[in-house]
Amino acid sequence: MSEGWNIVCENLTVRYGAGENRATALMDFNGSFIPGKITVVFGPSGSGKTTLLKAVGTLLQPTEGRVNYNGKDPYKMLRKELLDLRREIGISFQHPLFVSQLTLWENIELVLNSSGKLDERHRELAYSLAEQLGIKKLLSKKPSEVSGGELKRASIVMSLSKDPSVVILDEPTAYLDEESSKKILEVLEGLREKGKTIVVSTHDPELIRVADVTYRLRYGRVVEARGDSGI
Numbered sequence: 001m002s003e004g005w006n007i008v009c010e011n012l013t014v015r016y017g018a019g020e021n022r023a024t025a026l027m028d029f030n031g032s033f034i035p036g037k038i039t040v041v042f043g044p045s046g047s048g049k050t051t052l053l054k055a056v057g058t059l060l061q062p063t064e065g066r067v068n069y070n071g072k073d074p075y076k077m078l079r080k081e082l083l084d085l086r087r088e089i090g091i092s093f094q095h096p097l098f099v100s101q102l103t104l105w106e107n108i109e110l111v112l113n114s115s116g117k118l119d120e121r122h123r124e125l126a127y128s129l130a131e132q133l134g135i136k137k138l139l140s141k142k143p144s145e146v147s148g149g150e151l152k153r154a155s156i157v158m159s160l161s162k163d164p165s166v167v168i169l170d171e172p173t174a175y176l177d178e179e180s181s182k183k184i185l186e187v188l189e190g191l192r193e194k195g196k197t198i199v200v201s202t203h204d205p206e207l208i209r210v211a212d213v214t215y216r217l218r219y220g221r222v223v224e225a226r227g228d229s230g231i
């Protein structure tokens with residue numbers, strides 16, 4: 001499957017902690033993420049961007065409200081159905097997770113394998129993404145042997161090489177120089193052309209500029225929504 005999914009959030013609320021420590025990170029988020037559009041979530045640090053991306057990415061069950069993938073709530077799916085859906089979601093978070101004993105390439109293969117996509121087509125896709133993002137020569141290195149920015153780009157290759165229908169990237173251009181950020185934008189524009197559903201959080205004005213739809217968050221609430229997010 002390569003086309004994107006329609007993701008619709010209804011009154012999505014996420015609270016962390018319990019008792020006196022209970023805090024609302026996301027409040028009543030209503031919005032959608034649609035195929036062939038780059039949807040950007042931005043706002044100050046702590047405004048709930050990562051929380052929203054995790055909830056949309058099926059990694060954090062909302063306290064209230066719903067996420068719908070083509071009309072179905074992943075948090076109510078049977079395990080097998082949820083695992084199949086997760087194979088079609090490529091996520092890269094701010095602090096990338098790698099197995100430290102493995103090379104970058106082995107880490108990429110690990111992700112492909114766990115998605116049932118360890119084949120030539122996906123290996124080639126990984127190589128071409130690595131080339132596009134300027135890290136192909138580093139694939140034989142271990143995570144500790146490359147810079148933070150290089151690791152960030154490797155993590156984006158890792159999440160995209162399985163050719164997911166839904167792409168969720170948390171601050172993909174953070175800590176990157178202008179040239180690397182531009183390459184990430186080009187990758188995102190290519191994914192948009194392919195009709196993927198693209199969800200990105202950022203502080204980067206350039207990324208906000210190329211977005212089709214934007215949600216600005218403040219204290220866990222949407223304070224401004226722009227673009228056509230209708231389905």
Ligand SMILES: Nc1ncnc2c1ncn2[C@@H]1O[C@H](COP(=O)(O)OP(=O)(O)OP(=O)(O)O)[C@@H](O)[C@H]1O
Nearest residue numbers: 016017024025043044045046047048049050051052
């Ligand atoms: N696991 C957690 N337990 C308790 N509180 C949390 C947890 N994760 C996040 N928070 C809190 O929830 C709020 C939203 O955090 P979140 O990481 O979603 O913000 P953000 O907009 O992504 O911030 P940044 O731009 O700094 O990455 C913050 O107040 C944060 O301290």
